Structures are given as C-alpha cells and as structure tokens.
Amino acid sequence: MTSFNSSSIPIAMTIAGSDSGGGAGIQADLRTFSFHCVHGTSVLTCITAQNTLGVTRVDAMSPEAVTAQFETVMVDMRVGAIKTGMLLNQEIVKTVAKKFVAFGLGNVVVDPVMVSRTGAQLLDDAAVKTMKDLLIPLAAIATPNRYEAQILAEMEIHTLADMQTAAQQIYKLGARSVLIKGGAMSGALKAVDVWFDGDRFEVLQTEAIDTQHTHGTGCTLSAAIAANLALGKPHFQAVQEAKNYVTEALKYGLAIGRGQGPVGHFYPLL
Numbered sequence: 001m002t003s004f005n006s007s008s009i010p011i012a013m014t015i016a017g018s019d020s021g022g023g024a025g026i027q028a029d030l031r032t033f034s035f036h037c038v039h040g041t042s043v044l045t046c047i048t049a050q051n052t053l054g055v056t057r058v059d060a061m062s063p064e065a066v067t068a069q070f071e072t073v074m075v076d077m078r079v080g081a082i083k084t085g086m087l088l089n090q091e092i093v094k095t096v097a098k099k100f101v102a103f104g105l106g107n108v109v110v111d112p113v114m115v116s117r118t119g120a121q122l123l124d125d126a127a128v129k130t131m132k133d134l135l136i137p138l139a140a141i142a143t144p145n146r147y148e149a150q151i152l153a154e155m156e157i158h159t160l161a162d163m164q165t166a167a168q169q170i171y172k173l174g175a176r177s178v179l180i181k182g183g184a185m186s187g188a189l190k191a192v193d194v195w196f197d198g199d200r201f202e203v204l205q206t207e208a209i210d211t212q213h214t215h216g217t218g219c220t221l222s223a224a225i226a227a228n229l230a231l232g233k234p235h236f237q238a239v240q241e242a243k244n245y246v247t248e249a250l251k252y253g254l255a256i257g258r259g260q261g262p263v264g265h266f267y268p269l270l
C-alpha cells in the first residue's frame with residue numbers, strides 16, 4: 001500500500017465552540033480548512049445546541065480540557081496558524097492567552113466572537129475585558145464584526161470613517177492588524193471590510209450577496225485567513241483571499257432549516 005507523502009501539508013488549529021447545526025463554529029472552521037487543503041485540528045471550548053434559528057443551550061468545556069486539547073496537539077504537530085472563535089467565558093479566554101504566550105505563537109487570528117446573528121450571547125460580560133487586555137494584544141489579525149468593534153473600540157459605528165477610527169482604536173489595544181467586518185452595516189457598506197495595520201488602511205469591497213443564508217460568515221472568514229497564513233501567505237493577501245472565498249461561499253448559501261442557513265463551503269463541488 002502506498003501512503004501519500006503528507007509531510008508538507010500545512011496544519012491549522014481552531015479554538016472555538018461546536019455548532020450542532022453545523023453552520024458556524026468548529027464545523028465551519030474545519031470545512032474551511034479542508035477547502036484550502038490545510039489539515040484542521042480543533043480545541044473545543046464549548047458545545048452549543050444550535051440550529052439555523054438560534055442557540056438553545058451552551059455547555060462549557062473546563063479550562064483543563066481546553067489546555068489538554070491544545071497541548072496534546074501542539075507537542076505533536078507543527079501548527080502553522082491558529083484562529084480563535086467562541087471562547088465563552090473569562091477562564092477560557094485567560095487559559096488560551098496563557099498558552100499562546102507559553103508557546104510563543106505569532107500566527108494567531110482572533111475572531112472576538114461575542115454575539116450571534118440571532119442575538120445569543122456567546123461571550124460572558126466579564127470576559128470582554130479579559131479579551132481586550134489579554135487576547136487582542138496577541139493577535140496578528142483581529143477580526144471583529146460591527147457590534148464587537150463597537151464594544152472593543154467603545155464607540156458607535158455607522159460610516160466607513162467610523163470603521164476606520166474603530167480599527168485604529170482596536171489596533172491601539174495591541175493587535176498587529178485589525179479587520180473590521182461590514183456584514184452588519186447597512187446599505188452600501190454591507191460587503192465592505194476595513195483593514196488597518198498601523199501604517200495603512202485598506203478597504204476590501206466585494207459584491208453584496210442578497211441572501212439570508214449568512215450563518216457562519218465570520219467564522220468562515222477567520223478560518224480562511226488562518227488557513228492562508230498556514231499556507232505561508234502574507235497577512236494582507238491572506239485576508240483578501242479569505243474575503244473572496246466567503247463571497248463565493250455566500251453565493252451558494254444552503255437553504256437548510258427554517259432560519260439563516262450556512263454558506264456553501266464546498267461550492268465548487270455543488
């Protein structure tokens with residue numbers, strides 16, 4: 001029997017929650033890694049009972065379980081990039097930040113998940129300050145959506161100029177670059193994201209897709225960025241290509257369930 005020489009296959013990790021409906025969280029991240037031909041590893045922080053209509057229950061993993069998953073993978077495999085998603089509580093945010101420091105990790109995408117599109121709280125109030133103080137400063141790229149950026153930057157966001165100011169504010173928290181996602185903006189800004197790396201602003205604009213099947217767009221974007229970093233792409237190129245991937249996947253949104261369906265991660269096969 002021959003075995004595929006896979007020693008050069010890049011490896012990425014997602015540290016996030018499970019979405020039982022399969023649209024967001026770990027499930028979206030692993031599908032996104034596979035699309036990019038990157039081997040996906042996962043550290044589960046919590047289990048959500050969730051479908052296209054919303055979240056009905058959340059069970060947390062213990063910080064010890066998070067640590068064990070992380071360390072067991074890290075001591076064995078060369079993980080090229082990591083994304084964080086739903087971290088749920090202060091203890092888990094602290095645990096993850098501590099491990100990033102201990103392992104000296106640089107290629108980290110922090111998606112500061114706080115609330116779902118359906119309005120469910122995905123991060124405890126107490127954890128927001130810890131996220132700001134401990135985790136955002138470790139991010140190579142932080143990817144807040146409009147509402148998360150408002151909380152992190154302590155300002156309202158209505159215009160492109162507001163998105164740019166918020167990106168500057170979040171950059172000041174210590175992230176090496178910031179991408180503010182525009183999916184929750186209104187009108188012409190719906191498909192516009194703003195990037196800032198301390199030096200330059202970039203405005204990323206793709207066509208706005210008219211669909212209600214947007215569940216997991218944010219998870220998919222940050223996972224695609226991490227996959228591209230694991231593939232060795234420069235940061236801004238990683239972001240640009242990830243945004244294009246989400247746009248294509250949105251064109252093939254899956255009308256499954258009675259609410260907001262997931263994006264079509266495997267669109268070329270449909």
Ligand SMILES: Nc1ncnc2c1ncn2[C@@H]1O[C@H](COP(=O)(O)OP(=O)(O)OP(=O)(O)O)[C@@H](O)[C@H]1O
Nearest residue numbers: 117145181182183184191192208209216217218219
């Ligand atoms: N209707 C749309 N058309 C095109 N691009 C979109 C649309 N909605 C969201 N996007 C893009 O999807 C990406 C994720 O942005 P969004 O603001 O939806 O993140 P999010 O709120 O974190 O997502 P989630 O629903 O997973 O919580 C961004 O690049 C954004 O521009």
Ligand SMILES: Cc1ncc(CO)c(N)n1
Nearest residue numbers: 017018019024025086116
């Ligand atoms: C598990 C999980 N992570 C992230 C999000 C944000 O979309 C969600 N709805 N569920």
